[in-house]
Amino acid sequence: MKRFTLIAVVTILIAGGAISKALAQQPDSIKVLEYYSLFSEYHKNKDYASAVPYGWKVIEIAPVKFAKWIFYKMEDCLWYLHDSSNISKEELKAINDTILYFYDLALKYRPEDKAYFQVRKAFVAETWLNMNADEVIKMYEQAFEWDKDLSSYWYNRLGQLYVSKSAENTDYKMKAIDLYNMLSEREPDNTTWVEILESLVENIDELVQITKKNWEANKDDLSRAWKYASTALRAKDYQEAIIPLEFLVQKSPETINYWNQLATAYQKTEQLSKAESAFKKLIQLEPDKKEHYLNLGIVYKDQGKFAAARTQFQIASEKGNGWALPIYYEGFLYEQAARSCNDFDAKVVFLLAQQTYRRALSMDPSLEMARERINALANAVPTKEDYFFRKLKSGDTIPITCVGWIGKSVTVP
Known part of the structure; x- marks a missing residue:
């Protein structure tokens, strides 16, 4: 792989805020297009070492104009070079010294994709820079605040940080339980999340009681009520699940899943008259759903x-x-x-x-x-x-x- 001494020079200058006067004086659109053309050509040919200096120039001169492409392609380059077996210690240090600055620029100039860049910023802070876990946790949490639909892979990384800190901080233990509870609901066929959940407590019954207390601390919180209900259902403690489920259907009477689970819980506990009423409600909500008639x-x-x-x-x-x-x-x-x-x-x-x-x-x-x-x-x-x-x-x-x-x-x- 081609050496990339220029990376160290350019990135260290930018990280320190000492931008070349020559670049500052040439915001010329033609010049920027030349830089971007060279950058794109090198990137296309996977000559990332040669691409990076031109990428930095484009970002410095016209970050808004090229924001839709430059930050993704630059990320390709930096990650590839960082993980390359041919990289020198000096070159690796140059990338590590500027990677958070790079993501800050991406967040600033490409806010449409801020969750994407934020979660990767957290990842490099965690795995490349070995930053303090509390700081990294805040980075991940910010990403999920911006986009709750991010991949379960990223949630698991945050979850493992919670788990690693749970012995010294009970708040992190509760956060870990909430996170893996959510993942087990998102991916019910993935047994990994349930296994991690169960490893955090003595047994599933303890988890039920933890989610119950969490709900009782704020009974108006529907998400806490559902966590309590879903945990009790997973523990096959249907009588316990009925308590939050009855609350949920009262607060959100049009939510099909709540009625489905409540009807099943009534059946399992042989409260057949209540199960009958619940399935009739489901038929009212979804008159064409064949399963409701079968269950009734x-x-x-x-x-x-x-x-x-x-x-x-x-x-x-x-x-x-x-x-x-x-x-x-x-x-x-x-x-x-x-x-x-x-x-x-x-x-x-x-x-x-x-x-x-x-x-x-x-x-x-x-x-x-x-x-x-x-x-x-x-x-x-x-x-x-x-x-x-x-x-x-x-x-x-x-x-x-x-x-x-x-x-x-x-x-x-």
Whole structure:
């Protein structure tokens, strides 16, 4: 790689504020274009050592005009050179001495992307310069204040700084818990965040109590209430989760997720009447959402309201354009109902259940649980001898009378 002694000269001069008079006297647009042209050509050819001095000239003379491009390309150059195995100690020092100044310029002249540059400023302060952790933490926090949607990679870097300081400062421990709680919600399939969370406390129950106390310190804070609720849900402490969830739906009654989680918590704690009301609210909020009808049907099933459950399962299937799963649940209702009948009547209802499972399987051949129930009922349905002794032949219709709500009949195979 080409040596870049000029980097040290130019960057040290700029860092010290001693700008060349020659450059200061030549803000000529043609001259700047020449500098930028040379810089871009070197950058394109990955000759970063030659590009950097011209990049500094462009930044010094016309930072606003070229802000859209110059700071990103200069960052490419500086990071590449910093990590190069061919760099000398003097050249490395020159970059390190000016890197924060570079980012300050980027923040000043490219404010549209201030979060991008701020989080990278924090990174170089942390990893290149080994600055005091408290100072670096403030840099990262500023970046996230500007843009909460920055990559989880950057959040994790801040989180690890919190963790490293948590033993000496309980505030940092709480910040670490909040941060990894947020990441676990953002990326529920990433087990790393949950593992880090759990490493910060004795057990998940302790984490629930920490988030509870945090909410109780400011009960008007919806974000704290949700952290408490989501932590309790993760701990499968559904009774505990109901407390903040009821608060959340009261304060934000149109938020679907809050109602979903509350309805589930009611189901898990067998508060079926409340679960019923919650799912009805969800249907009101999202009338075309097939899952709400299915879930309401399951609640009715658990309450023993089989006719009402069947109605909801049929609506769910229609909403899902022939969704098979609710039809499977309809079959399950018939199977359950058959157990209240005797002898041949029970066998006929089991046949209806089996036929309904077959219908579900024809709608979705991958629905293995329907296939399993079909096979499980093979010995529960009427036999040829049952039909023969009752003088029933293929194609005859048998009405179901032992369970009034069913109101159906079956056809002899």
